[in-house]
Amino acid sequence: MNKNVLISGAGIAGPALAYWLGRYGFRPTVVELTPALRAGGQAVDFRGETHLTVLKRMGVLAELRRIQTGGSPIRFVDEHGRSLLHLPAEFAGGDVEVLRGDLARVLCEHSRPHTEYVFGDSITSLTETTGGVQVTFRHGTPREFDLVIGADGLHSNVRRLAFGPEENFVRHLGYYAATWQLPNDLGIGRCSVGYNTPGRLARVGGDHRDAAKASAFFVFASPQVTYDRHDLEQQKALIVKAFAGLGWEIPRLLDSLQQAPELYFDSISRADVPAWSTGRIGLVGDAACGATIGGMGTGTGMVAAYVLAGELALANGDRRAAFSRYENAMRGYAQGCQKGGSRTGKFLAPGTTVGLRIRNGLLNRRSLLNWMLKEGQKISTIDLPDYRSQLGRLSK
Template identity: 50%
Template sequence: MVTKSVLVSGAGIAGPALAYWLHRYGFRVTVVEQAPAPRSGGQAVDFKGATHRLVLERMGIWDEIQRRRTGRTDVVYVDDADRELAVMSGDFTGGDVEILRGDLTAVLLERTTADCEYRFGDSVTALTETADGVYAEFANGPAETFDLVVGCDGIHSTIRRFAFGPERDFVRHLGYYYCVAGASAYGMSAGHTERGRALAWNRPGRSATAGGSKASQLYLFASPELDYDRRDLAAQRQLVAERFAGVGGGVPGMLAALPTLPDFYLDSLSRVDLRGKYTRGRVALVGDAAYGNTLGGVGTGLAVVGAYVLAGELAAAGGDHTVAFAEYDRIMARYAKIAGTANAGRFLAPRTALGLRARNWFLGSRAFDLMLRYADKAVNDIELRDYAVELGLVAER
């Protein structure tokens, strides 16, 4: 069994998923997370296809995800009088199974906190690679040396910046911002398996969606890159209110409720492009830090598959990161193409009235069904090694 040490930055989804597999293969794992505690709630995330299910079953968490799942939610686009214009099926937005991000994180933490060291309320402030490891400095603790470092810290990854370079070199702004507020993106809560319904109001370049009596909200709006204080939530709420001022339908009621809703989050729609190279030296990236595409619909699945592949390749290579990282890059460069060039902003909030009408037509067309079939095929377009069987940790399956 391997006994190398690995520092994982980020305790969202990719980080704990990677920690699970690394510990199973004998690595010593430390996970550092800037937030003071695990985040609860958050928007809904989903898994789709046999590949995602296979990884979750091998982790032993598929049944628990099913228990905590939310119901699918149809998004109904309406005019200002709430007359139906088009419907985006919950089968498209919710995959095969949907779960709140915070609930998924809780499931992963439940299976890793006893075996891996978690340090909440801390972050990496510097990395220095040496011949024998990576010297990591921390905001709130003494420096340490690890054999490997993995960034699972999202599109705005600090680890990527240290190892690869400035964010502007690898992250492309897609011309839109999004805001989520409330228990989930569309208002379904854990354990609710009935089908939900959310209403969406559009203006060119703007979309506002509400579910659960406006207790959960999703906003999208077209905009060049903005300069705002990420710590000033009140100012961010005001920014959203200004962007949607004058939009009719249910939007005034949404904006009235916005100041009181928890789990507020505003960020740009962005896509990470590392050109298929997610490793450098002794540092690797997993999840949105490596192949993120905001609201692209496959980010969570890519994160758990990427964590499975990286840990498995490291174990199969006996901890030799030079061999394992090359294989991880090769496998994920092909599979991560599923994130592709999609821009959810253009689809959910077209910039012109003609674009809105075309989108509404598309949702009810045969072309939309064909797109769904293509997406289903793409998420399964990978052959996963059964690393645990190869390493003799479990019997032949």
């Protein structure tokens, strides 16, 4: 009962949930809008015993350690290239840091033996019946599933269809962020160099595998603006407008933006959903309780997938009990991690010259850095049930 599960989103939480559901005897199907898994992307990190325990139980920790980036130290400079602040690799990289595309590939490979993947399609309607959820797709044939889970990020399609419009749940935090790939004409090694003006950050880092490549990361303060999330040129124009006339290497980086075939651009926002399920439809990861950057969203999504799958398996078909226990276990933890995302924009791009000086001065103190790293470890800790042991005892 309730074994046939549709998951929307093949980013991180979706394949992680599919992996655990497959191990517990469910039949997961993952539908993903993009035609294939996204390669590359920004680095994402795991930190603390909770994150590492989930990775160990999945059997992927050793593999991720083999492909980890090792983290990247970050150096902030003035317009003449003189150093103002240096952050060590572990500040941003945590215990294990990997490229987002590499993580998605590993999770997909481990879940694929028990999972049907459908790329290049998306859900267009959800109709709940007494026995399941009737689902229509943009391209595929309509199908019926026992459960539907939205693992499709901050701008969740499932949440919009089943819970209501995005503006009811997602709050803009006053900043936008962008990243793209470019040739490493600046000769930057395995590190990142950043330049600030009030409310602006331009950072460029060398590729961990190909010395000829680099990636740019821009953040800027702005009220919420309306733009087409599928219009690359419109997004590029917003970035150029925000950084026009600034010094350092910004003109060169903006030139590379015009040639970039791919671009990640989004607001720094957070999602707060009062209830993470309605009927036979649930949410996991950023769709339920996300923060664009700095909220430990990757690790939280992996933990949430582990807990949701475990509770569904323990419930033996009682989806109401499973959804309730899942949310009770995860909500406080996820919201604690999410708080970091609310401060990210102001940390990366303080809005005033005085704010920039204070940030640089404080973070140049190693004692404060060590304290912040320890606090990050505490926030990302939760008592994890051992679902396989519990299920083993129930089967005896």
